[in-house]
Amino acid sequence: MRTTYDVIVIGGGHAGCEAASAAARFGASTLLITHKVETIGEMSCNPAIGGLGKGHLVREVDALDGLMARVIDQAGIQFRLLNRRKGPAVQGPRAQADRALYRAAMQDAILGCDGLTVHAEAADAFLISETDGRKSVTGVMTSSGKTFRAGAVVLTTGTFLRGMIHIGEKTIPAGRAGEAPAIPLAEQLYSLGLPMGRLKTGTPARLHRDSIDWSGLDVQPGDEQPVPFSFLTDEITTPQIPCHITRTTAATHAIIRDNLDRSAVYGGAIDGTGPRYCPSIEDKVVRFADRASHQVFLEPEGLDDPLIYPNGLSTSLPESVQHDFLKTLPGLENVKVVRPGYAIEYDYVDPRALDHSLAVRDLDGLFLAGQINGTTGYEEAGAQGLVAGLNAAASCGSSAPITFSRTDSYIGVMIDDLVTRGTREPYRMFTSRAEYRLRLRADNADQRLTPVALEGGFCSHDRAAAFHVKQAQVSALTALLKDRTLTPPQARAHGLAINQDGRRRSGAELLSNPTISFDALRQIWPEIADFDPAIQAQVEIDCRYSVYVERQAADVAALQKDKAIRIPADFDYRSLAGLSNELREKLEAARPDNLANASHVDGMTPAALSLILARLSRRAA
Amino acid sequence: MAGSAKGILVAGSEDARLSAGKGRACVSADTIFALSSGMPPSGVAVIRVSGPDAIAAVVALTGGSPPLPRHMALRGLRGADGDSIDEALVAVFPAPGSFTGEDCSEFQVHGSRAVVSALAEALGSLGLRPAEPGEFTRRALRNEKLSLTQAEGLGDLLQAEAKEQLRLARQSASGALATLYEGWRQRILHVQAECEAELDFSDEDLPPGRQDALAKAIADLTLELGAHGRDNVRAERVRAGIMVVLSGPPNAGKSTLLNLLAKRDVAIVSEEAGTTRDILEVSLDLAGYAVTVVDTAGLREASSAVESEGIKRARHYGEAADILVSITAPGLKDAVLSREADFQLWNKTDIAPAPAGPWLALSLRTGAGVDAFLEALTAKVARDYGLGETVVSGQQRHQAAVSDAATHLSRAKDYLQSGSEAQLVLVAEECRMASMALARILGLVDVEDILGAIFSSFCIGK
Structure with missing residues (x-):
């Protein structure tokens, strides 16, 4: 049996799968170590992919030739483009998944990946060597005592680190329901001195499909024309089914209020910090006492799967109480609970211990991705896995790190948020986290990021070919719209309402006016219609936001300039005269590595920045 | 939140492709100006301009070719409306032979408030902006125009500037101005939070009918910022x-x-x-x-x-x-x-x-x-x-930021009034820029602030 690889990935969840396949695509010989092959690609919480912000991440993973988008395109049973009416920058694809189909598609992708080997066993310990006082991870020992050596290890343990499930007064040490937690690894991580914290999250009960009275419930259908996630998917062929909606009632709230002291979260059994955006039903009833009712989506876990996921009812109340309150929801009067909901507490590593390539700063050869970094969600995990896998592979081959910035991607926003600010609740992506979201759209993820994959040599031929064709068409139509112009009187003759200011405007400029429709331009210049409708839509969006995108580009340029001014790690703030003690302490703690980051240290003043600059220019001289 | 780094433009620290080329002049994208002499009224007021449009500004205001580099010339200045501003001594300093290392120009005018503010207005209408505190120095440092000894002495200089700022701030409103701007910023943040909630949590059952409240909040803010601008003008008249x-x-x-x-x-x-x-x-x-x-x-x-x-x-x-x-x-x-x-x-x-x-x-x-x-x-x-207890600012930098914020808010209002949901993302963008304009006076905006406002106001999460 082979025992030496370039990269070892621990964990076969969403982060692990993307990490392993990305490392292999990059050309590294890769070993994926996971408990069981059968749980590779398991969706342990809500069986859905995408959403607002999250859908952007999936498109970006796809643009970088990752797996997730193609897998959900095979496994999705209800596709919806969210925010369809709210402008392309904030539209996010979402799909309900058949869990079995998703697992199967992901397992196919992993087991069929060139250069990737899977070993099914628990990883118990890192092999660590020390040179000149600096430690590095050189391999992994499994629970049976086998050792594997590698140039770099990616750890993607999800909630397996000292996981503790709470159901009412009951506590069960576990990673996921029915699976053992990875305690030895957690203890070794502690012994390595990594800064750690504790988080909590929750999941609702799973209900049996046949025990629900569907007749009176609102139906939420999927889109008639499902929009695929992957830029390579032409059509969704999996059968599509609807979800249903029910609501909590006054009786539900009364039962929950009466049993609050028995909730693990409210009874004080849990001290980890939970997410604000995914509160338990206890939380909702307490914090929003004025709301008479909360909406609950009844989401099927698969085409043939009898389980129903009641989205919106995450809880840590005792099993009997869960059953009692569930019965008060319309349609659930005779509900059968297959598995109770629970809260889970787990350890995470403070991601400020990582750099932008997701490498642990103080320990060579170790990369972390996914929930272990304090995030929540398959999409956040997958995107980090991809970045960690690429960089683990790059580090073995002595290639330069492949990093992303806030100005090019949601991936960049997420990693920058994590490694520079850390997180105290499970971190989830939102479009509002991306200050450049008018540029960073789901529709143009390929244009933003596929060139990175091409340049890095980890893009498949198929994707490269499809990208070049699309890019050529986008460029041609953009050039056409910039070339065709109208004078204001001509525009008026065509029925377009613009200022009669004598300024000739191009088709592209006309589109930046929200009152002018693309249809109107197609009538004026019929040659536009020669282009593929998808290309037309893409170029239209680009033109619509062009004014804002250009303004943001100016912000980005200013940011890049300040980022180019590097502050050495050993910069001596102590000897800077004129810096307040408070600010000095903050700077010493944050150790910003360039001027842009320094300017965002809390309490920073222009005068203090100038002091740092003055010292830097003196050092350079 | 856990992080100490604040700011909506929180930057990544990566990007190895860019590195500061030593000795290479960094040309700023925008052109800045500031009153470099003492506060008027004074005998002479010196307004300095730095950036790519510094010399074009001289051409625009004097209506003729610029004087020879580093030679003073007497020229009449006219604003965009053709009205005479003043007779001024004008000089240009093409890059790199200038204080900042960029193209610079200088106007020496009569030191009255009216002349200085007319000139500032004229420069503003050319697309120039008032400098942030210390910005000239920062540009000079970036282009390595300050020598070693100057850099060593800079600590004292900058601190003096800070003290002066503090004194000025105390004098103007004993913190009341900051309170006023912070209050507006908070209200803009809430408007932004409302928009963001609609955008990021559209799948949740948010309480309906908030669009009207949103429109009213933006309209109120627009009015107040406008009134503040006029109060500042009244204050100017009183002075x-x-x-x-x-x-x-x-x-x-x-x-x-x-x-x-x-x-x-x-x-x-x-x-x-x-x-x-x-x-x-x-x-x-x-x-x-x-x-x-x-x-x-x-x-x-x-x-x-x-x-x-x-x-x-x-x-x-x-x-x-x-x-x-x-x-x-x-x-x-x-x-x-x-x-x-x-x-x-x-x-x-x-x-x-x-x-x-x-x-x-x-x-x-x-x-x-x-x-x-x-x-x-x-x-x-x-x-x-009588301004009574009304808080006013005489600082041009504040005035520019407030008017900037007011412009963005009024655009946000227009987008909202268009009634198209597709414009909501632009309402949010304009609000973001409005709050950034105020944040330039106060400090920086943090996206966590906005998320915090969302989560405290709505029941989010399934």
Whole structure:
């Protein structure tokens, strides 16, 4: 049996799968170590992919030739483009998944990946060597005592680190329901001195499909024309089914209020910090006492799967109480609970211990991705896995790190948020986290990021070919719209309402006016219609936001300039005269590595920045 | 939140492709200006400009080619509307031979508030912006224009600047200004949070009917920021002196009134009509307000060229007056002014009583009614220009940021009024820029602030 690889990935969840396949695509010989092959690609919480912000991440993973988008395109049973009416920058694809189909598609992708080997066993310990006082991870020992050596290890343990499930007064040490937690690894991580914290999250009960009275419930259908996630998917062929909606009632709230002291979260059994955006039903009833009712989506876990996921009812109340309150929801009067909901507490590593390539700063050869970094969600995990896998592979081959910035991607926003600010609740992506979201759209993820994959040599031929064709068409139509112009009187003759200011405007400029429709331009210049409708839509969006995108580009340029001014790690703030003690302490703690980051240290003043600059220019001289 | 780094533009620390080329001049994208001399009024005020448009600004304002580099030249400055601003000594310093290492220019003008603010306005209308504190120095440092010794001495210099800023801030509003701006910023954040909730949590059952509240919140903010801008202008008038213009037909008693107000002889007072041909001013303290009373030539058909010029100027002053006082007397024709007078005085009640009408009757000779007029004038000044507890800012940087924020908010309002959901993301973007404009005065915005506002206001999460 082979025992030496370039990269070892621990964990076969969403982060692990993307990490392993990305490392292999990059050309590294890769070993994926996971408990069981059968749980590779398991969706342990809500069986859905995408959403607002999250859908952007999936498109970006796809643009970088990752797996997730193609897998959900095979496994999705209800596709919806969210925010369809709210402008392309904030539209996010979402799909309900058949869990079995998703697992199967992901397992196919992993087991069929060139250069990737899977070993099914628990990883118990890192092999660590020390040179000149600096430690590095050189391999992994499994629970049976086998050792594997590698140039770099990616750890993607999800909630397996000292996981503790709470159901009412009951506590069960576990990673996921029915699976053992990875305690030895957690203890070794502690012994390595990594800064750690504790988080909590929750999941609702799973209900049996046949025990629900569907007749009176609102139906939420999927889109008639499902929009695929992957830029390579032409059509969704999996059968599509609807979800249903029910609501909590006054009786539900009364039962929950009466049993609050028995909730693990409210009874004080849990001290980890939970997410604000995914509160338990206890939380909702307490914090929003004025709301008479909360909406609950009844989401099927698969085409043939009898389980129903009641989205919106995450809880840590005792099993009997869960059953009692569930019965008060319309349609659930005779509900059968297959598995109770629970809260889970787990350890995470403070991601400020990582750099932008997701490498642990103080320990060579170790990369972390996914929930272990304090995030929540398959999409956040997958995107980090991809970045960690690429960089683990790059580090073995002595290639330069492949990093992303806030100005090019949601991936960049997420990693920058994590490694520079850390997180105290499970971190989830939102479009509002991306200050450049008018540029960073789901529709143009390929244009933003596929060139990175091409340049890095980890893009498949198929994707490269499809990208070049699309890019050529986008460029041609953009050039056409910039070339065709109208004078204001001509525009008026065509029925377009613009200022009669004598300024000739191009088709592209006309589109930046929200009152002018693309249809109107197609009538004026019929040659536009020669282009593929998808290309037309893409170029239209680009033109619509062009004014804002250009303004943001100016912000980005200013940011890049300040980022180019590097502050050495050993910069001596102590000897800077004129810096307040408070600010000095903050700077010493944050150790910003360039001027842009320094300017965002809390309490920073222009005068203090100038002091740092003055010292830097003196050092350079 | 856990992180100590704040700011909506929190930057990534990566990007190995870019590195600072040593010795290479960094050209800024925008052009900045600032008053580099002391606060006016002063003999001379120096306004410095740095950036790619510094020399083009000289061309635009002087209407001719720039002077030879590093040579002073006397040039007339005109604003965008063609109005003369001042005669100035102008110099240009092309890059890299300048203080900042960029193209620079310098205007030495007469050191009055009016001239300085007219010039600032003209530069602003060319697309230049007021410099942030320390920005010139920062640019100079970036382009390595400061020597080692200068850099060593910089610590002291910058600290002095900070103290001065602090002193100025205390002086202007003892923190009240910051409170005002922070209050607005918080309200903008809430508007932004409302939009973001609609965008990021559209799948949740958010309470309906919030669109109207959103529109009202934005409209209120737009109004308040606009009013603040006008208050600042009023404050500027109070500082510069409120102009009370006396106007009326010849021989009505304008000069007598001026003398009476000034309690000294400033105008030539005679019974011969048309004596006052020039404009005479007297500054006085009216219940704590600096007031400049202007006596104008009597309005009538001019009998000489000089008098005709005086009348033309009188009309001009009448238009520009903060408070216009018209005077007439028995037997005189009412002269027509193109704007309604604030006070209509009927002089010489010792000769004939005032006819029916809105007259404030008095006799400048006997003094009857003069006190009542003064009382009414004082009351009007206090009413129109009293800022009371209103917080105002005289700082141009603040004014520029507030007007920037107001512009973005009014665009946000327009997008919202369009009623199209697709524009909501642009409403959010304009709000983001408005709050960033205010944040430039105060500190920085953090996206966590917005998420915090969302989560505290709505029940989010399934």
